[in-house]
Amino acid sequence: MAVSLRRAKPTAPPGSPAAFHAPLFHDLVSGLAVTERHVVLDLGAASTGMLALLGRARCRVEIADLAYSGGIEQLNASKAGSALGSVADSLLPDPSPGGEFGLIFCWDLPNYLTLNALAALMGAIRRRARPRARVHALIYYAEREMSGQPARFVPTEVGELIDLSVQSASVAAPRYSPEDLGNSMGGFVLDRARLLSNGMQEFVFEL
Secondary structure, X not given: OEEEEEOOOOOOOOOOOOOEOOHHHHHHHHOOOXXXXXXEEEOOOOOHHHHHHHOOOEEEEEEEOHHXXXXXXXXXXXXXXXXXXXXXXXXXXXXXXXXXXXXXXXXXXXXXXXXXXXXXXXXXXXXXXXXXXXXXXXXXXXXXXXXXXXXXXXXXXXXXXXXOOOOOOXXXXXXXXXXXXXXXXOOOEEEEEEEOOOOEEEEEEEO
């Protein structure tokens, strides 16, 4: 497995938060054919657990940690139009020929972007994605507040997820609806959705 690391966040101190089952995430990673080559874009922090999980298949992993790099602030501060598109492009790696992204993990990043910023980011990802590429995202749904910083989700050996980030002051959660997201995913369309035990909604979009 090849890994390209862009501005990854340092490993957080270990904690003991509760794991939660994310069935769509589990389906995506367990469904990666070991006989095929997969190019994965991870918009969160690098973790040995995630790399080990993806390492069970022939994966090349590109990591663009937007929370650590300041990408969230840059996207939200930019006005809609070509300038915003340029910012989104600058935050992502350019795939090599034949290395277009087939699987994208957004984690809870969309909750921290305006819809215009999200649309620009997903448009930039689409330009680097292969046909039928899939996007995974976690959206705050039941709770009106969320941590002020994106979570650091790490998979367990059985495919559950744990948030190992240090909690920060709460902010209002946008609680984007499926319609909001569907209009802001750069051409990716909703494939599946599940309500999770922790009150989040899990989404898979497909190109």
